[in-house]
Amino acid sequence: MTGMRRFAAERVSALFAVLFALTAVVFVLERQVPANPVRALLGTSASNASIAAKRHQLYLDRSVTTQFWHFLARAVHGDLGLSLHTRRAVRTDIGSFLPATVELALTAAVLAAVLGVGVGLVTARGKGRTTRLGLLAAASVPQFLLGLVLLLVFYSGLHWLPGQGRLSSGVAAPPALTHLYTVDALLHGQLGTWWDAVKHLLLPALTLAIVPSAAIARTLRSSLQTTMRADYIRTARAKALSERKVLLRHALRNSAQAPLTMAGLQVGLLLAGVVVVEDIFGFPGLGLYTVRSIQTFDLPAVAGVSLVLGASYVVINALVDLAQAWADPRLRV
Amino acid sequence: MSKPGRVTTRRLASAACAAALGFTAVACSSSGSSPAATTSGAPTSSAAPVAAGSSGTLHLAFLSDMSTPDPDVFYDIEGNTVILSAYEGLVAYKPGSTTIEPDLATSYTESKDGLTYTFKLRHGVKFHDGTPFNSAAVKASFQRRLDVNNAPSYMLAPVKTMLTPDPYTFVVKLKQVVTPFLDYLASSWGPKMLSPTALKKHGGKDFGQTYLNTHDIGTGPYTLTAFVRGDHYTLTRFAGYWGTPPAYQTIDIKITPDMNSQILALKSGDQDAILHSFPTPELASVQGDSDLKVDNFDSYLTALLYMNVSKAPLSDLALRKEIAEAIDVPDLVKQVYGAYGSVAQSMYPKGILDPSLAPVSYPPKAVKVNGVKLSFGYTADDSGLQQRLAELIQQKLEAAGFKVSVREVQNAQTYGYPTDVKHAPDLLLETNTPDAAHPDTWGRIVWGTGGGLNFFNYSNPKVDALMDKGRANTDKAASDQDYAKAGELMAADYPILFLASSQNVMVWRSTVTGVTFRPEEPWTVPLATLAGTG
Numbered sequence: 001m002t003g004m005r006r007f008a009a010e011r012v013s014a015l016f017a018v019l020f021a022l023t024a025v026v027f028v029l030e031r032q033v034p035a036n037p038v039r040a041l042l043g044t045s046a047s048n049a050s051i052a053a054k055r056h057q058l059y060l061d062r063s064v065t066t067q068f069w070h071f072l073a074r075a076v077h078g079d080l081g082l083s084l085h086t087r088r089a090v091r092t093d094i095g096s097f098l099p100a101t102v103e104l105a106l107t108a109a110v111l112a113a114v115l116g117v118g119v120g121l122v123t124a125r126g127k128g129r130t131t132r133l134g135l136l137a138a139a140s141v142p143q144f145l146l147g148l149v150l151l152l153v154f155y156s157g158l159h160w161l162p163g164q165g166r167l168s169s170g171v172a173a174p175p176a177l178t179h180l181y182t183v184d185a186l187l188h189g190q191l192g193t194w195w196d197a198v199k200h201l202l203l204p205a206l207t208l209a210i211v212p213s214a215a216i217a218r219t220l221r222s223s224l225q226t227t228m229r230a231d232y233i234r235t236a237r238a239k240a241l242s243e244r245k246v247l248l249r250h251a252l253r254n255s256a257q258a259p260l261t262m263a264g265l266q267v268g269l270l271l272a273g274v275v276v277v278e279d280i281f282g283f284p285g286l287g288l289y290t291v292r293s294i295q296t297f298d299l300p301a302v303a304g305v306s307l308v309l310g311a312s313y314v315v316i317n318a319l320v321d322l323a324q325a326w327a328d329p330r331l332r333v
Numbered sequence: 334m335s336k337p338g339r340v341t342t343r344r345l346a347s348a349a350c351a352a353a354l355g356f357t358a359v360a361c362s363s364s365g366s367s368p369a370a371t372t373s374g375a376p377t378s379s380a381a382p383v384a385a386g387s388s389g390t391l392h393l394a395f396l397s398d399m400s401t402p403d404p405d406v407f408y409d410i411e412g413n414t415v416i417l418s419a420y421e422g423l424v425a426y427k428p429g430s431t432t433i434e435p436d437l438a439t440s441y442t443e444s445k446d447g448l449t450y451t452f453k454l455r456h457g458v459k460f461h462d463g464t465p466f467n468s469a470a471v472k473a474s475f476q477r478r479l480d481v482n483n484a485p486s487y488m489l490a491p492v493k494t495m496l497t498p499d500p501y502t503f504v505v506k507l508k509q510v511v512t513p514f515l516d517y518l519a520s521s522w523g524p525k526m527l528s529p530t531a532l533k534k535h536g537g538k539d540f541g542q543t544y545l546n547t548h549d550i551g552t553g554p555y556t557l558t559a560f561v562r563g564d565h566y567t568l569t570r571f572a573g574y575w576g577t578p579p580a581y582q583t584i585d586i587k588i589t590p591d592m593n594s595q596i597l598a599l600k601s602g603d604q605d606a607i608l609h610s611f612p613t614p615e616l617a618s619v620q621g622d623s624d625l626k627v628d629n630f631d632s633y634l635t636a637l638l639y640m641n642v643s644k645a646p647l648s649d650l651a652l653r654k655e656i657a658e659a660i661d662v663p664d665l666v667k668q669v670y671g672a673y674g675s676v677a678q679s680m681y682p683k684g685i686l687d688p689s690l691a692p693v694s695y696p697p698k699a700v701k702v703n704g705v706k707l708s709f710g711y712t713a714d715d716s717g718l719q720q721r722l723a724e725l726i727q728q729k730l731e732a733a734g735f736k737v738s739v740r741e742v743q744n745a746q747t748y749g750y751p752t753d754v755k756h757a758p759d760l761l762l763e764t765n766t767p768d769a770a771h772p773d774t775w776g777r778i779v780w781g782t783g784g785g786l787n788f789f790n791y792s793n794p795k796v797d798a799l800m801d802k803g804r805a806n807t808d809k810a811a812s813d814q815d816y817a818k819a820g821e822l823m824a825a826d827y828p829i830l831f832l833a834s835s836q837n838v839m840v841w842r843s844t845v846t847g848v849t850f851r852p853e854e855p856w857t858v859p860l861a862t863l864a865g866t867g
Contacts, residue, residue: 163601280593281591282588
């Protein structure tokens with residue numbers, strides 16, 4: 001087995017271990033909360049007998065261990081149970097809310113990467129101080145406040161961008177292929193719908209992207225500054241390569257490890273930020289679903305979402321690990 | 334504020350958000366010269382002239398997704414506007430009153446023994462699938478509610494038999510006298526009429542619950558043409574509606590969970606109304622905006638302070654009385670609600686029972702205790718009223734010598750208290766509303782033994798017996814007396830303090846007219862009477 005393959009196999013095994021542990025922790029924590037979701041489900045006039053029967057049906061009257069194994073056994077088969085609030089399969093709910101979050105998170109990730117790498121490169125040579133300070137200042141503002149300010153300026157003040165949802169009222173969603181509106185609209189040649197979806201994505205994605213972009217920019221900048229003092233850079237310069245080529249061809253890849261680690265960590269923050277940002281922008285994604293599920297103590301939904309978000313975080317970090325191993329062969333050893 | 338399965342506790346970093354909101358108000362309010370129109374006090378009982386046949390779209394927003402548009406499962410508050418526009422029942426409350434009037438029935442009679450109800454049905458009513466409404470449809474609709482057996486099914490539990498002697502007569506016989514039965518039918522959560530043809534077609538294995546999670550099969554003025562969970566719902570005018578055609582062609586309801594975002598959308602003209610939970614400090618900025626108007630209506634929303642009678646220290650009646658005296662309810666209500674609420678006059682919500690029959694008051698008195706520790710939970714709402722009420726109660730109790738620790742709790746948590754009352758807080762602040770305009774739908778669940786909103790397991794067999802007597806008493810005056818006595822007996826035990834009757838404050842674009850309200854349907858507006866002038 002080559003180093004890279006062994007490395008990948010280790011990461012995948014770790015992924016399953018982490019998911020198992022995550023599920024167990026979420027499950028135990030939930031069961032410790034003294035709530036009665038069944039009363040909330042059946043209403044204030046429900047008799048104690050019907051509440052007891054429903055609790056039995058939902059396995060809520062068994063031990064935590066029994067409930068956990070029951071949940072896990074079904075989860076392995078893709079059955080995450082029935083949402084106590086929406087009365088639909090949690091898998092169906094997640095399936096309908098996840099694409100909006102994926103689209104938002106991907107857009108935010110691309111924005112964060114472009115902004116982060118761009119600002120990191122520009123400021124690596126001591127330039128772009130104002131840009132860096134501006135980004136830092138924006139990154140220091142809490143996301144809910146940043147979102148509100150962006151809404152005030154670009155939606156309420158300038159009327160440039162919409163403030164709520166994925167599409168304007170009256171604009172029909174494009175036929176579903178990927179469930180990502182921007183992609184589906186393009187695939188069907190609906191440019192008007194595509195532009196409307198892009199406009200709806202910009203403000204929430206920017207709100208999400210500012211903090212990670214600042215973190216990536218700062219890490220890349222400091223990493224590049226160290227690299228640029230290395231002997232081989234001096235050699236490259238001695239060969240009369242332009243500063244741009246030195247930076248992009250020689251320094252960037254060797255400085256990528258720290259920003260990649262940072263990017264992986266930022267994914268977690270980005271997923272956490274989704275909850276707040278979707279709330280402010282009324283963006284119908286998994287964040288909104290999560291908030292609603294937590295508030296109603298919809299335990300199957302909370303467990304399902306935790307599993308999906310946790311799995312996303314672990315998978316993305318495993319991919320980052322693999323990218324780092326690719327960038328720096330010493331890590332494969 | 335709470336309703337089973339519904340959550341209003343949804344706040345986001347409240348302190349800083351409030352700061353942002355202040356900025357919002359300054360930045361967004363336009364400087365109109367004329368003050369906003371304010372409908373104060375008594376609820377509106379007559380609609381403004383309706384521009385029948387006009388078209389256009391009304392844009393509304395919900396703070397949270399409704400659980401389901403299935404009327405036999407739905408038991409929340411947010412979403413009632415959708416249910417009541419798509420579905421109708423046999424009877425309904427007259428706007429702004431507790432008077433029950435025919436809806437899809439044209440008349441009804443009650444037998445002397447109170448066990449048989451006969452409904453004469455309206456001719457020419459069509460379901461949204463085009464099939465006719467008749468007595469067989471009523472029977473199928475009632476039966477479906479019993480089959481689904483979800484939260485609102487309790488309203489039909491007393492039914493013994495259902496008869497359909499002819500296509501436009503429906504007879505229902507009860508197992509025993511249940512005086513609130515007609516109120517159940519008039520309740521916004523009461524049985525609604527569903528097309529039996531559609532039920533058969535889409536019934537599947539779950540009595541059509543999957544289908545009705547995204548569709549409607551009612552007779553109402555609007556039909557649900559889009560239900561995109563978490564995003565938006567669209568209601569479209571039903572061309573075959575039997576009544577006066579509604580003015581708006583389309584109602585677009587967006588899910589906008591952030592109140593600040595809703596305020597921005599309202600002021601920008603992208604949203605036509607905020608139906609509830611408008612932050613009261615922001616109302617001043619609205620009143621200076623000629624594009625907006627405030628409509629506030631009396632509602633059954635009542636702020637309650639529960640005291641944990643099942644554990645020390647509040648198992649002590651004397652201490653509970655001292656709390657009632659120490660918090661100075663009149664001052665509390667004046668400071669927190671201002672013009673948007675009043676001191677509760679009775680333990681029953683304003684309008685359900687004559688307050689002179691069962692008055693309640695808590696005269697303030699100087700109290701001094703020696704450092705009694707109290708834990709205090711409250712369920713918050715977006716208007717900020719609950720939080721301010723909790724903070725002020727804390728201040729007043731601490732001034733009297735109590736040591737009070739306050740924390741926000743979620744509604745679903747409060748439902749767990751009865752099973753673990755020893756670990757529940759000593760005090761709980763909630764705002765609740767009854768299912769219908771009948772004292773039984775309040776007393777039985779709030780202070781009756783085992784009641785769903787009786788969080789700290791208060792129990793008094795004499796109180797329960799009086800409510801049972803009232804429920805079985807076909808003489809309304811005598812029945813009211815029974816409920817009044819039950820309320821008074823309970824109030825003397827101080828398990829709950831009845832603080833305030835809260836108004837439902839709505840903020841509308843000035844161009845919308847015809848806003849009506851029923852006090853037993855908080856956060857809800859009948860859409861059929863609305864019209865746009867702009």
